[in-house]
Amino acid sequence: MGITETVDSNTGLGRPSWVGVTAVALLLGVTGLALSAGLWKVTVISWVAFVAMAVAIPLGVRAEGSVNARRLVWGYGLASGAMLTSAAAFIVPQAIGLHPKLGGFGIAAGVVVGFGGHTLGHRVSHLDLPFDSTAAQISAHALSAGLVIGLIYGSMPDVGLLLGLAIVSHKGPAGYASARRLVRSGRSPWVVLLPAAGVGIAAIPGAYVGLPSVTTLNAFVFGFAAGIFLHVALDFLPRCEVGSEVTEVAGITEHDHALLDRLRSHAVLSTTVGAVVVFGAWTALNGGF
Numbered sequence: 001m002g003i004t005e006t007v008d009s010n011t012g013l014g015r016p017s018w019v020g021v022t023a024v025a026l027l028l029g030v031t032g033l034a035l036s037a038g039l040w041k042v043t044v045i046s047w048v049a050f051v052a053m054a055v056a057i058p059l060g061v062r063a064e065g066s067v068n069a070r071r072l073v074w075g076y077g078l079a080s081g082a083m084l085t086s087a088a089a090f091i092v093p094q095a096i097g098l099h100p101k102l103g104g105f106g107i108a109a110g111v112v113v114g115f116g117g118h119t120l121g122h123r124v125s126h127l128d129l130p131f132d133s134t135a136a137q138i139s140a141h142a143l144s145a146g147l148v149i150g151l152i153y154g155s156m157p158d159v160g161l162l163l164g165l166a167i168v169s170h171k172g173p174a175g176y177a178s179a180r181r182l183v184r185s186g187r188s189p190w191v192v193l194l195p196a197a198g199v200g201i202a203a204i205p206g207a208y209v210g211l212p213s214v215t216t217l218n219a220f221v222f223g224f225a226a227g228i229f230l231h232v233a234l235d236f237l238p239r240c241e242v243g244s245e246v247t248e249v250a251g252i253t254e255h256d257h258a259l260l261d262r263l264r265s266h267a268v269l270s271t272t273v274g275a276v277v278v279f280g281a282w283t284a285l286n287g288g289f
Contacts, residue, residue: 017188017190017191017193017194019191019193019194020188020190020191020192020193020194020196020197021193023193023194023196023197023198023201024193024197026197026201027046027050027197027200027201030200030201030204030205031043031046031047031200031204033204033205033208034046034204034207034208037208039153039154039204039207039208041153041157041159041161041164042149042150042153042154042164042200042203042204042207043200043204044161044164044165045149045153045161045164045165045167045168045199045200045203046146046199046200046203046204047200048165048168049142049146049168049171049196049199049200050171050196050197050199050200052168052169052171052172052175052196053171053172053174053175053192053193053195053196054175054192054193054196055172055175056171056172056173056174056175056176056179056192057175057179057189057190057192057193057196058179059176059179060175060176060177060178060179060180060183060189061179061180061183061189069259069263070262070263070266072173072176072177072238073238073240073263073266073267073270074266074270075172075173075176076170076173076236076237076238076267076270077237077238077266077267077268077269077270077271077273077274078169078270078271078273078274078277079169079170079172079173079236079274080170080233080234080236080237080238080271080274081233081270081271081272081273081274081275081276081277081278082166082169082274082275082277082278083166083167083169083170083229083232083233083236083274084230084233084234084271084274084275085166085274085275085278085279086162086163086166086167086229086278087167087225087226087229087230087233088226088230089278089279089282090159090162090163091152091163091222091223091225091226091229092107092223092226094156094222095107095219095220095222095223095225095226096219096223098215098216098218098219098222099215099216099219099220102216102219102220102223103219103220103222103223104223105220105223106219106220106221106222106223106224106225106226106227107223107224107226107227107230108223108227109220109223109224109227110223110224110225110226110227110228110229110230110231111227111228111230111231112227113224113227113228114227114228114230114231114232114235115231117140117141117144118231118235138174138178138192138195139194139195139198141195141232142194142195142196142198142199142202143195143198143199143201143202144202144228145167145168145199145202145228145229145232146198146199146200146201146202146203146206147202147203147206148206148224148225148228148229149164149167149168149199149203149206149207149225150202150203150204150205150206150207150208151206151207151210151211151221151225152222152225153203153207154206154207154208154209154210154211155210155211155218155221160285162278162281162282162285166278167229168199169274170232170233170236171196171199173236174195174236175192175195175196178192178195179192237267237271238263238266238267238270238271239267240260240263240264240267241260242260247260
């Protein structure tokens with residue numbers, strides 16, 4: 001078997017989702033607020049996240065017929081490496097610098113809360129609910145991540161775009177996997193427009209309000225943000241084991257030993273490249289060490 005795994009499907013893009021259309025309208029509305037307040041960094045990050053996830057919707061739907069597992073691994077690997085490096089280099093030092101202990105407690109709280117929300121969120125998929133659990137989970141993640149991004153940029157206007165862009169770099173592969181999962185279950189993939197717009201919907205009001213100028217509070221919040229993003233980065237590491245996100249989306253079974261071994265090499269390389277790209281960009285922007 002080659003790198004590409006084929007899955008038969010008769011589903012397509014279908015009709016637009018009213019939830020998705022409403023989310024896009026909200027994003028346009030808060031964008032006007034952001035531009036009037038001069039929040040151009042948050043605006044750029046919000047729209048990059050939206051475009052990355054929106055473009056991934058038709059790609060994920062078309063992949064129902066043929067999923068390239070290697071490209072999927074590289075998408076996850078580059079994003080997780082960039083997120084991990086950005087959180088560790090740009091947010092952790094800020095939190096620790098404001099208050100070492102509270103910043104550290106914030107990091108721990110972010111990792112624990114991120115893990116708890118992700119783990120317990122899987123229980124929702126086993127319930128008979130009137131809404132799609134996949135869309136609900138990724139939308140909650142997008143809104144919470146957006147709020148954290150907004151608070152960071154609202155309280156630290158000197159933070160560069162590199163941090164925010166690296167943090168939302170996982171939106172592309174996340175949208176791809178979510179759209180494919182939705183269309184496989186007969187649901188409209190366009191509901192993914194809600195989490196795509198969710199970053200901006202939460203980030204722009206968060207940046208507009210900002211945090212009060214309290215050192216201890218800021219230390220904990222920035223630490224919490226770092227912990228959340230570190231958890232997300234670790235969760236997006238392309239684990240090439242049967243039952244993982246990558247193998248589930250690509251339809252790989254326990255019999256594809258050679259394919260899994262090749263993908264593991266790509267996973268390590270892609271994650272490393274993602275981390276090195278952020279380091280290289282930071283070095284170039286700052287003229288060296």
